Amino acid sequence: MDCIVLVKQVPDISNIPEDAWDREKGTLRRAMLDSILNPLDLHALTFASRLTDGDPEARTVFLSMGPPMAREVLVDCLSRVPGEAILLTDNAFAGADTGATAYSLACAIRRIERELFDGRRDYAIVTGMQSVDGDTAQVPPQIAEELGIDHIAYAKDLRTEPTLAIRRIASEGVEDVHPLRWPILITVTACTEPLYRSFARAREARRAPVREWDAASVEADPTRIGLKGSWTQVYRLFSPSEVRPKDCELVRDPAELVERLAARYHSAAPGARADSDEAYALDGREPTYRGELWVFAEREGEGVRSVSLELLGKARRLAGSLGEQVGAVLPCDQAGDRPEALIAAGADTVYVLEHPLLASFDPLAHKKAIADLVRERRPQVLLFGASPLGRELAPRVAYACRSGLTADCTRLEIGDHRKGTTELVGILKQTRPALGGNVMATIMTKDSPCQMATVRPGVFKVPAADPSRTGEIVRPPVELTPADLGLEAVPVESFASKISIRDAEIIVAGGHGFRSRADFETYLRPLAQGLGRLLGGTTRVAASRMAVEDGFTTHDFQVGQTGQTVQPRLYVAVGISGAIQHITGMQGSEIVVAVNKDPKARIFDYADFGVVGDIETVVPELIRATEAVA
């Protein structure tokens, strides 16, 4: 099987030099960062080599879109795996958002199919699920949409015998997917041990020809590429609030600490930090967009995923300032009593798209059902929760509706904007982190009938259900046939209890202050459980790098610059000194508590509450206190 591997040159955000920060303007000087091959594309390359393994006829074509210097990443790929390289480069591509990029790459893929594969369609397109700079994960599904093919997202493994099966991470668990049609597009997670460059290949790669294709040579429609062809536009970049040392309250009595902590935890609920939209008023002016504000309702078991309810609450508030109605879109095989729950959460109308072929999630089938409805009813806004499912469905729906999409928004507001001589009134301003969270971008939709966005779970609050609310339930006809489905999915295991440390609301982390692995377990786990019970949040135990080096736990639980970055509501650092490499991994935590026997430990500079004392003394008292207050 032939493969096209899509790769991108990105800035290296793992290592940002101090003087790359322009603290006055609050931006990052991107030119001062090294350029590297997008790390997930290294996994894609390795994944693709497993797909072609054993087939001497198989061709691997590396394709990248970028300025001339992006050639380096193609040479880098050829230094690891034999193949051919094509750089899609043209000034006309500059400024492209995800949709315009997807279109441009799709044109190049069509040319590869025609000229390099002689029109053969049995190939796979493999790419990393997202890049570290944009990190929207939108381009791959949108390429699939432009090409009219199926996609498989979040691949983590593959099997070629007896037939090809791609193991992927779905919302409820892990499943094996068998493509029924070709070509197929696969996006991969960090699931491989990436292949290294070899000197011998690097030497050959240096001499290998890298073809350069421009917009005309791939027959790209000039109105669909570059900034002009984009359906979104960034109009503001700013710095997230800088890490400020906190004023740590040192508390002597662990019981008192727990009490104060509980009070603080319950008062600063999520969503309180994100909302500020009630202030906007149209004041009789003509808004730029008209129509309802819709929310995609994602099923979970018999009910609806919490993020969909969070978004209904938000949509209610946004719609209020525009004087519009709120709709919920529910693709399903059987609606059950979900429509009532959606109305109670804020929907004025529930559009039930009921069809047997929507029983399980097939991206094409769901996209078709929703996009048909959007084209018919023309909402002005469509919001999706940025769950794994939402993140692969929304890009296809947006692209099919010729609309801009902004991923992983942390803030949504209605506002006005002057663009040249045009005054835009009552548009949706979409703010999201970029460059790995090092910079914030505010984006608006342009040249689109609908403004679409995905929002991470937990950004907005779940609204209190109001059973007295009334609304309409509508059942539009859904046109789907088995020919619309191109994937066969077989569930392998479900997720029930697998929360990664990144999803936990409460994290209790241990560091070098522990003497042994036994101590680490003895003290941390009960503390985490106690706090979880007391405060009512999901908990996880984590560790600093030193604790991992000392053998107390594995790298999966490491928080810090070379581990994971977490943003829980509560972070408890036990026996952690607070080296800067650790702080960068948890500085986004809402509330930080530190326990350390050294009163001068740096961790106290970044904590809200602290206790100075021995772990062996303090932690058991904290555990007892959590049980007492509960």
Place this chain on the structure above:
Amino acid sequence: MSTPIDVLVVGAGPAGLAAAIRLRQLLSTTSRDASVVVIDKAPQPGYHALSGAAFEPACLDELVPGWRDDRRFIEHVSTVERDEMVFLLGQRAIRIPPPVVPRPMDHHGDVTISLSRLVGMLADRAERAGVELFSGFSARSLLVEDGRVVGIRLAEVGLAAGGRVKSNHGPAEEIRARVTILADGSRGVLSSQLRERFGAGRNPQVYSLGIKAIVRFSGENRFGAGRVVHTLGYPNPASVFGGGFLYSMGEQSVAVGLILGLDWKYGDLSPQREFERYRAHPFIADLLEGSVTIATGAKTIPEGGYHALGRIAVPGALVVGDGAGFVNMEKIKGIHYAILSGMAAAETVAEGLEVAADGPVGLTGYARRLEERGVLPDLRRARNYRQSFRWGLYAGAPISQIQRWLPVRLPMEPDFRGTRRGARLGLRENGGMDGATFVSLTGSLHREDEPAHMTILDPGRCQACEADYAVSCTHFCPGQVYRWDGERIVLSASNCLHCMTCAVKCPLENIRWLPPEGGEGPRFKQM
């Protein structure tokens, strides 16, 4: 099978790149073409290069004419206009009057540069001259057959901690070449192997550790532009060789550093803490007030000089730069000697390639060319300089002024023997930057689950080191790689700065350092 390599240069520093550039220049004037390949373990050229540096630029006019027009490089180069030497006592500073400052320490005519940036500039020139430059490949050993160097072996890749072979495992590749030029820097792994195999100098090679930071002023630059300051005395006790420096780096930045001879006697001396004490001295703190540290780093300097030079020309290989030890401690300079030695090596190789169309290449005349270019004569003049200070600063200062006329070779002990049982400096808390932040500003990165690239050869011997030498490695490593848990050393290998201090300074000679997988280590972008 790729085309054979005529000349392989190991190390893309000033010496290696000078050799490669000069070689391509010479080849382009002859009818014979030859492949010149340079490999380097850093992720990008220059990222493992660190120096002060006050530099004599004449060699660049010969090697890369037009270098002054390279705007990206020139904007960071300053001409020295003010040059001072200062003696620091506890709280005071005494300027040494200019007539008393030794001539070799006069820097008028020099420029201050960042070595990392110089290397970046030379790398661009090398690529344009047709040099095949490959960053991110680590050389671990020489290939020697029948007494002839035939190439090198790279590090194995794709192992997990504990030695498990991963699915992306790559064997240790061999690179064979007709000529190998070793330019692997201070205490270079391959040049050390060559010295062991083919012959060391009459004196052992000895080293200092240079530890430095780049600070930037957002407002007024209190230090000034075009200025060079060298200091003696505080914080180094009289028995510790070295001193400090401050060099203007352009209009808004200053390079500040401290050099400490690695034969220091105190088991608990921490160079990073000493560096912070240095920065806290009122004279230094005043000059740098209002500035912010934007980058840090450390690297060793080979100081044995003329008497420590071992075999630098052997069948199949030449050694250039710091790897050979062409540093003149009287001037505290090594970069231009590195470049000149690279050029001399290139001319030697070019002559050999002219004569031999294929097969082994004869390498004659390297030493003669080093004489002609002034490298050996300068080193000879400074041949007893470093050794003069074996007995401390106050005995060393006068001896160092007459060292060149001494009719004998002053001997030198290897650095690891310098640490004395029970000798302690005493922990002196002084604030300043903590170790972890220092490491984070070097940009050092390694794959976390890679096996540690440094090895404690016999862990059982470390217990004795606790009483005798305060578990010295836990203090002397500027990267905080070594931690003592009461029974054994725990390694944070991913902090490593590749400075080579541990390979030199372990009092029990119990540490072996090899380079990790390619493309790792610090990222010195303006050092």
